[in-house]
Structure formats: structure tokens, C-alpha cells
Amino acid sequence: MFPLLALLFLVVPFLELFVIIKVGQAVGAGWTVGVLVLVSIVGAWMVKREGVGVLRRARARIRAGEVPGNELTDGVFILFAGALLLTPGFLTDMLGILLLVPPVRAGMRRAATRSYRRRRGRRRTQQW
DSSP states (O other), rough: OHHHIIIIIHHHHHHHHHHHHHHHHEEEEHHHHHHHHHHHHHHHHHHHHHHHHHHHHHHHHHHHTOOOOHHHHHHHHHHHHHHHSSSSSSHHHHHHHHHHHHHHHHHHHHHHHHHHHHHHHHHHHHHO
């Protein structure tokens, strides 16, 4: 877990700075800042739209007497996407926007579910 956190907190900011500098050199500082601000504004709108949709679907599943598992997972991904979009940089913005696209989120949800089941299965076999 520590190597992953080290990667996130040390390597990603340097990569973001590198990309911002390269984009700034190519198109100018004003355009670079403008695009970053525009992506943040559009991303905030997308987070709100997707979040409201997930909340609506979760409420419908609860009213139907079902557990809104997929909707809860989607909500976590949308929350993470919002955090990524608040972080200045092109790489985090791209990942944040990708997490807001429903088919991409569904694929991530399937991968997370498989990973969770695999870890849960390993834990059960270790207990016996």
C-alpha cells in the first residue's frame, strides 16, 4: 500500500507539472490555464449531473426493496472523479472525466467487484 501512496503523492504531481509545462510551452500559459479552468467547470457540472442520476437510481432501488450496490459503488467513483477534477492537471482531469463516463465506470465497477471477491476468497481460505 505504501508504494502506491508514494506513487500518488510524489510521482503524479511531478508528472502533472511536466505536462502542464509542456502544454504551456506549446500553446501558451493563458490557454493552458484557460483549458484547466474550463475542464474543472465542465467536470463539476458532469459530477453534479452523474451524482444526481446515481442518487435517483439508488432511491428507486431502495423503494423497490433492493440493495443499491452498483449505485453506491458508482457514487464512490463519482466522488473520486470530483476530487481528481479539483486537482489541477491534465492527467488527473482525464482520469476524472473518464470516471464520469457511465460505460467506463461500469467497467471499473466490475473490476473492483472481481478484485474484492478475490481478496475476500483469499481471506476465507487463510482463516481455515
